[in-house]
Amino acid sequence: MAFSLAKSTFLSNSTLYFPKNCIRSFGFFLPFSTFVAVDRFNGNKKRQSVVVSALEIGGVNISKDEIVRDDPTNNIPDTIFAKLGMQLHRRNQHPLGILKNAIYDYFDTNYPDKIDKFDDLCPIVSVKQNFDEVLVPADHVSRSYNDTYYVDSQTVLRCHTSAHQAELLRNGHTHFLVTGDVYRRDSIDSTHYPVFHQMEGVRVFAPNEWEGSGTDATSHAAEDLKKCLEGLARHLFGGVEMRWVDTYFPFTNPSFELEIYFQDQWMEVLGCGVTEQEILKRSGRTDNVAWAFGLGLERLAMVLFDIPDIRLFWSTDERFTSQFSSGRLGLKFKPFSKYPPCYKDMSFWISDSFTENNLCEVVRGIAGDLAEEVKLIDNFTNKKGMTSHCYRIAYRSMERSLTDKEINDLQWKVREQVENKLKVVLR
Numbered sequence: 001m002a003f004s005l006a007k008s009t010f011l012s013n014s015t016l017y018f019p020k021n022c023i024r025s026f027g028f029f030l031p032f033s034t035f036v037a038v039d040r041f042n043g044n045k046k047r048q049s050v051v052v053s054a055l056e057i058g059g060v061n062i063s064k065d066e067i068v069r070d071d072p073t074n075n076i077p078d079t080i081f082a083k084l085g086m087q088l089h090r091r092n093q094h095p096l097g098i099l100k101n102a103i104y105d106y107f108d109t110n111y112p113d114k115i116d117k118f119d120d121l122c123p124i125v126s127v128k129q130n131f132d133e134v135l136v137p138a139d140h141v142s143r144s145y146n147d148t149y150y151v152d153s154q155t156v157l158r159c160h161t162s163a164h165q166a167e168l169l170r171n172g173h174t175h176f177l178v179t180g181d182v183y184r185r186d187s188i189d190s191t192h193y194p195v196f197h198q199m200e201g202v203r204v205f206a207p208n209e210w211e212g213s214g215t216d217a218t219s220h221a222a223e224d225l226k227k228c229l230e231g232l233a234r235h236l237f238g239g240v241e242m243r244w245v246d247t248y249f250p251f252t253n254p255s256f257e258l259e260i261y262f263q264d265q266w267m268e269v270l271g272c273g274v275t276e277q278e279i280l281k282r283s284g285r286t287d288n289v290a291w292a293f294g295l296g297l298e299r300l301a302m303v304l305f306d307i308p309d310i311r312l313f314w315s316t317d318e319r320f321t322s323q324f325s326s327g328r329l330g331l332k333f334k335p336f337s338k339y340p341p342c343y344k345d346m347s348f349w350i351s352d353s354f355t356e357n358n359l360c361e362v363v364r365g366i367a368g369d370l371a372e373e374v375k376l377i378d379n380f381t382n383k384k385g386m387t388s389h390c391y392r393i394a395y396r397s398m399e400r401s402l403t404d405k406e407i408n409d410l411q412w413k414v415r416e417q418v419e420n421k422l423k424v425v426l427r
């Protein structure tokens with residue numbers, strides 16, 4: 001299940017400012033985009049995969065052996081390492097880049113020459129940055145190995161762009177946007193993927209900005225925040241109905257979510273609030289007040305561009321990539337083909353340590369983006385207290401039809417690894 005940094009579960013989804021030498025780099029260094037090997041042919045279309053053993057992000061050189069290690073404090077699979085450095089949000093022709101730029105336009109119009117923008121901060125951050133500095137409680141579920149990717153016990157792949165807030169505040173920034181890839185161990189379905197993209201926004205007020213307003217600092221910031229984000233929603237969606245919902249985040253108080261009414265339902269589009277005074281105090285800004293927000297770019301882009309499945313953002317098929325162009329927010333994606341999904345069921349007796357996120361990691365490790373959904377369809381406990389789960393796995397390619405043999409082979413591998421790695425007993 002997804003965790004969110006809201007509500008009681010604290011819920012659902014750099015240098016991070018990593019000092020340039022804080023990840024040791026090996027003697028050799030391969031720029032991540034240069035070494036490309038053809039791994040398969042699909043009809044006439046070449047499908048390519050990037051072979052990476054080292055990469056460079058935000059001025060930091062990172063080698064694979066430092067990120068993927070066979071060590072109990074490390075839970076990063078090859079499939080996740082392969083996504084580091086892809087930075088979809090920095091491609092101006094990609095829906096995520098187009099959306100990022102549209103949000104930039106809104107802020108540049110409303111705060112001319114004020115906003116500092118960061119979109120190349122390293123996603124490998126310390127536990128301190130990701131959790132402690134934004135006041136995430138020590139026992140919060142989001143810190144667990146089940147929910148977060150750990151490089152080692154003190155280093156994670158950021159699970160939210162809020163990981164950069166404190167450091168940027170300390171460095172003196174008062175108006176800033178941080179866009180980046182974020183990582184969460186998660187379930188598999190059309191709106192969840194273990195890597196997605198967020199944008200964080202922070203604005204700091206000096207005392208003279210609220211002193212004349214007739215309201216206290218917190219109310220002033222909350223009011224300004226709501227006005228700013230309502231304007232952003234109108235900029236992106238036009239005249240939509242929206243509403244504010246009170247919520248909880250460890251880093252803000254009060255905290256809100258903005259929902260917009262879209263296709264007959266209310267959809268949460270962002271979390272935000274007035275920054276906890278403790279964060280400002282620790283950044284040497286005791287006299288200030290600030291607001292902050294975080295939004296998920298995929299969620300907004302799926303709605304704005306009519307993109308039906310989150311895996312498509314990673315597609316290199318030109319039938320996907322050629323449909324978008326820089327600066328064109330209104331374009332609607334036309335599905336180029338819809339191949340049928342193939343379903344395979346699997347039942348097993350679970351152990352105490354079983355989690356659905358671990359199952360999904362095994363499935364993604366084998367099937368990659370061919371895994372469309374993993375869904376619990378049956379669950380019972382027998383008289384001896386043994387619990388059985390039955391999962392239905394949907395396999396589907398966005399780009400081609402899959403053969404029976406291919407799917408059966410995948411499913412056998414999944415069964416084998418589920419039994420070996422997850423300590424469950426297949427039925």
Ligand code: DAH
Nearest residue numbers: 005013160271272292293294
């Ligand atoms: N970090 C939150 C998440 O990933 C989103 C968020 C909420 C960011 C409120 C903020 C904020 O800056 O003020 O769920």
